Amino acid sequence: MDRIDKILASQNYGSRKQVSQIIKSGVVEVNGEVCKSISQKVNPDTDVITVDGRKIEYRQHLYIMMNKPSGVVSASSDKRDKTVIDLLPENLRRKGLFPAGRLDKDTEGLLIITDDGEFAHQMLSPAKKVYKKYFARLDKPVTEEMKEKFEKGIVFSDGTRCKTAFFEETDDSMCAFVSICEGKFHQVKKMFLVCGANVVYLKRIAIGKLQLDQNLAPGEARELENCEKHLILFV
Ligand code: URA
Numbered sequence: 001m002d003r004i005d006k007i008l009a010s011q012n013y014g015s016r017k018q019v020s021q022i023i024k025s026g027v028v029e030v031n032g033e034v035c036k037s038i039s040q041k042v043n044p045d046t047d048v049i050t051v052d053g054r055k056i057e058y059r060q061h062l063y064i065m066m067n068k069p070s071g072v073v074s075a076s077s078d079k080r081d082k083t084v085i086d087l088l089p090e091n092l093r094r095k096g097l098f099p100a101g102r103l104d105k106d107t108e109g110l111l112i113i114t115d116d117g118e119f120a121h122q123m124l125s126p127a128k129k130v131y132k133k134y135f136a137r138l139d140k141p142v143t144e145e146m147k148e149k150f151e152k153g154i155v156f157s158d159g160t161r162c163k164t165a166f167f168e169e170t171d172d173s174m175c176a177f178v179s180i181c182e183g184k185f186h187q188v189k190k191m192f193l194v195c196g197a198n199v200v201y202l203k204r205i206a207i208g209k210l211q212l213d214q215n216l217a218p219g220e221a222r223e224l225e226n227c228e229k230h231l232i233l234f235v
Contacts, residue, residue, distance in 0.1 A: 004028065005038040007049070011056055012094050027052045061116035063229050064092055065210075068111040069218035074102040084111060087219050100124060101132075101183050109134075109204035110212040112232070113221070122233055123207065124183055126163060130208045130232060131179040134188050137201035141173040146195045150178065154191045160184065162191060177205075208232040 008019040008028070020038040022028060028035040029050045030042050042049060044058035066084055068074065073081045076098045084099050100112040100120035114120055123130050150167040166179040178188055189199045205212050210231040216222065 001041045001043050003038070004030065004035055004040045004042050004049070007042060007044050007058070008051070008056070010094070011058060012091070013051065013056075022051065061119070062092065062094055062097065062114060063116065063119070063224040064088070064097070064113040064221050065213060065216070065224050065228070066111045066113055066221035067212060067216040067218050068103050068108055068204075070106050070108050072219075073105050074099040074111060081105065084113060088113070088221055092221060092223065103204060104186060104189075104202070107202045107204065108218060109202075110207055110210070111204070112207065112224075119229075119233075126182045128233070129181045131166070131181050131206075132183070132204055133177060133179040133206040135170075135175065135177055135201075135203045135205050136188060136192065136199050137172075137175045138192060138197040139174075139200050140197040142169055142176045143195070146176070146192070146197070149195055150191060154194050156190055156194065162187065165191065179206075209234055 005016055005019045005023060008014075008022070009016050013019050013022060023035055023038050026034050030040065031048050049056045049058070066087070068084055069087075071082070072087060073083050075083045076085050077083060085097060088097070094115060096115035097113050098115070098120070100114055101124050103109065103111055112120075112123065122128050147167040147169075150165040153164055154162045156162070162180070162184065163182055168177040170176060178191070180187060184190070188202060192199050208231055210228055213222070
């Protein structure tokens with residue numbers, strides 16, 4: 001049970017102040033009765049709450065898939081640059097949203113944005129072995145040695161050791177798919193650098209068993225289906 005004003009504010013109906021005005025105007029009903037008090041306690045899972053006759057679909061947390069474009073930063077706010085949160089359409093905005101893991105400013109592709117800290121932790125923790133798959137274009141052809149090094153575990157010049165990465169060749173000798181279960185800073189780019197190659201284009205195409213929706217243009221986002229959420233953590 002929670003206060004009706006708090007619940008409506010959490011579901012993107014406005015600030016607590018705006019929500020209390022909405023309630024006072026008499027358009028909010030709980031189980032068919034006009035709600036008269038902003039502090040009325042309701043159970044959002046079982047009570048039917050309507051605003052202007054429209055039932056609210058209560059969601060404790062939001063899970064959003066974005067096709068991150070190049071040129072925006074994976075942060076909740078930034079003094080200089082546009083963030084992925086700035087790109088969200090009005091209906092997907094809510095307090096507390098953050099990108100679960102970072103893609104570099106110039107990296108594109110699958111990014112999960114949520115307000116569920118526990119979910120993000122599970123997805124990002126290397127111990128959970130949720131692999132993130134990238135498509136990389138290099139400035140040099142892929143070699144057999146790269147594949148071997150990636151699978152053995154790349155070691156950076158400062159001694160940091162990466163876990164085993166999966167490496168797949170593509171039809172194009174300048175490109176490869178790489179899957180990693182960690183999120184070290186600039187990890188994929190640095191792994192290729194150790195092998196003497198620069199990444200000239202990077203796109204994340206999958207997290208766990210969840211693939212980037214091909215229908216999302218760069219910069220577009222949509223809510224995840226419930227089953228898609230499970231595809232991420234299913235290992
Ligand atoms: N590895 C990188 O180097 N950059 C990213 O954005 C993601 C993984």
